[in-house]
Amino acid sequence: MGSPLRNWGSGAPRHSLIVQLAEAANCTNCVLSSTRTQVVIGSGEITARVVIVGEAPGRNEDEGGAPFIGRSGQLLFRLLEEELGLVREDCYVTNVVKCRPPNNRTPKRAEIDACRRWWELQRGAMHPEVVLTLGLTATRAVLGVRSAMADLHGRISRIDHLSVVPTYHPAAALRQGPSVVDMMRADFRVARGLLTS
Ligand code: SF4
Numbered sequence: 001m002g003s004p005l006r007n008w009g010s011g012a013p014r015h016s017l018i019v020q021l022a023e024a025a026n027c028t029n030c031v032l033s034s035t036r037t038q039v040v041i042g043s044g045e046i047t048a049r050v051v052i053v054g055e056a057p058g059r060n061e062d063e064g065g066a067p068f069i070g071r072s073g074q075l076l077f078r079l080l081e082e083e084l085g086l087v088r089e090d091c092y093v094t095n096v097v098k099c100r101p102p103n104n105r106t107p108k109r110a111e112i113d114a115c116r117r118w119w120e121l122q123r124g125a126m127h128p129e130v131v132l133t134l135g136l137t138a139t140r141a142v143l144g145v146r147s148a149m150a151d152l153h154g155r156i157s158r159i160d161h162l163s164v165v166p167t168y169h170p171a172a173a174l175r176q177g178p179s180v181v182d183m184m185r186a187d188f189r190v191a192r193g194l195l196t197s
Pocket of ligand 1: 024027028029030031032033039097098099111114115116118
């Protein structure tokens with residue numbers, strides 16, 4: 001998973017998108033550039049039917065160069081397979097902030113705003129059947145709202161050409177246990193209703 005270019009998917013539909021996203025590998029638009037190991041743009045095909053958007057890379061992702069490759073990712077993709085019949089290769093996976101915040105702290109508003117350029121490039125190129133946002137930071141950044149997670153999860157929002165279903169971050173499920181896992185499963189079943197097959 002070393003090369004960010006490889007992680008954007010060999011089938012990325014537009015050469016121009018690849019060229020523009022290539023600039024992100026050297027991005028210094030916010031302070032996170034000084035502490036990251038590498039920029040983590042995303043993994044999978046940007047043409048995927050399902051897009052997953054998290055908060056920011058953690059330690060494993062910062063070292064490995066792809067999103068959700070640690071314990072959170074293992075739980076996420078187990079639940080996705082059980083509830084939606086999808087594997088990682090069926091999804092495009094990214095974060096709203098592309099560099100790891102020190103000690104995995106929550107990204108600051110200025111960092112989310114600085115990184116929005118890369119998310120806007122990605123969202124403009126994708127036409128999924130559903131976007132799953134994971135956790136409050138990602139959900140608020142994608143939807144542009146300030147509501148609480150309890151009011152957002154499991155509800156379908158339409159933003160331009162995207163249908164978005166927020167759910168909890170798998171790291172929260174690892175911390176808090178079965179009650180959060182059950183809510184994620186229920187939210188995934190809402191997303192399943194948006195899939196064509
Ligand atoms: S987090 Fe985003 S804006 Fe900040 S340095 Fe990384 S790629 Fe650039």
